[in-house]
Amino acid sequence: MKLNRVEKALMNNPLRELLQRRYEAPLLERLGGRVDGLRVLEIGCGRGVGVEILLRRFGARHVTAIDLDPAMVALARRRLARYGPDRVTSLVASATSVPAPDASLDAVFDFGIIHHVPNWRAAVGEVRRVLRPGGRFFFEEVTSHALARWSYRTFLDHPRRDRFSTGQFVAELERHEIAVDGRVVERFFGDFVIGVGIAVAPVAHTPRADVPTGLTSVRGGTAPSERRVLVPGGDA
Numbered sequence: 001m002k003l004n005r006v007e008k009a010l011m012n013n014p015l016r017e018l019l020q021r022r023y024e025a026p027l028l029e030r031l032g033g034r035v036d037g038l039r040v041l042e043i044g045c046g047r048g049v050g051v052e053i054l055l056r057r058f059g060a061r062h063v064t065a066i067d068l069d070p071a072m073v074a075l076a077r078r079r080l081a082r083y084g085p086d087r088v089t090s091l092v093a094s095a096t097s098v099p100a101p102d103a104s105l106d107a108v109f110d111f112g113i114i115h116h117v118p119n120w121r122a123a124v125g126e127v128r129r130v131l132r133p134g135g136r137f138f139f140e141e142v143t144s145h146a147l148a149r150w151s152y153r154t155f156l157d158h159p160r161r162d163r164f165s166t167g168q169f170v171a172e173l174e175r176h177e178i179a180v181d182g183r184v185v186e187r188f189f190g191d192f193v194i195g196v197g198i199a200v201a202p203v204a205h206t207p208r209a210d211v212p213t214g215l216t217s218v219r220g221g222t223a224p225s226e227r228r229v230l231v232p233g234g235d236a
């Protein structure tokens, strides 16, 4: 859902930019590394500060930036006008229906947007769908702990039902085969969760001798012991 007036004022100001540049970006880089020369998506890009960080600090080759709110995308386009279409594409789109083919991106960044999505699990599913195996998901999220505070409930608009704790968010990532494996930290008494997950590559199944050629052996999902986690920046 779109931000209300109060949250827009909180997001579109120099303090938010400072926090994103000086605190969140360095922490995400420490947890997950850079994305030099890679194709990156930012969901909920707001006014585009994150895109600049991805291009300049993280070294992304191209960033696709999406936001549900046309007014935010207009602000981002103005800010990012100096980067040509070979570096940035900005679109009005929802994180629950990302306009990108399956496994087409090397990294996805989420600077505080999934807690705004009523069907947040669908957004996590979309992140996994567009990531190539070995691709990284960098996230900074606001937990149910923060959203239950009087200040959040009184001044800001968020979906009320089915919000997530740190544990629930990480469990949902793992359910979608995005392995976090300890690359996660909580901040401010559990109000914020910051981390990096890696899209797990399904192990190629060796054809079984007892299955006739042309048929496929079907298994009930990929067990954790069968997963292969690739190192950050590594090729699939």
Ligand SMILES: C[S@@+](CC[C@H](N)C(=O)[O-])C[C@H]1O[C@@H](n2cnc3c(N)ncnc32)[C@H](O)[C@@H]1O
Residues within 6 Å of the ligand: 001, 002, 003, 011, 016, 020, 043, 044, 045, 046, 047, 049, 050, 066, 067, 068, 069, 072, 093, 094, 095, 096, 111, 112, 113, 116, 117
């Ligand atoms: C809290 S703001 C964060 C903006 C920016 N990422 C930042 O860190 O300053 C959340 C942003 O997500 C956008 N948003 C909310 N729901 C969305 C959805 N379903 N898909 C894409 N963007 C969404 C809002 O319009 C808003 O710009």
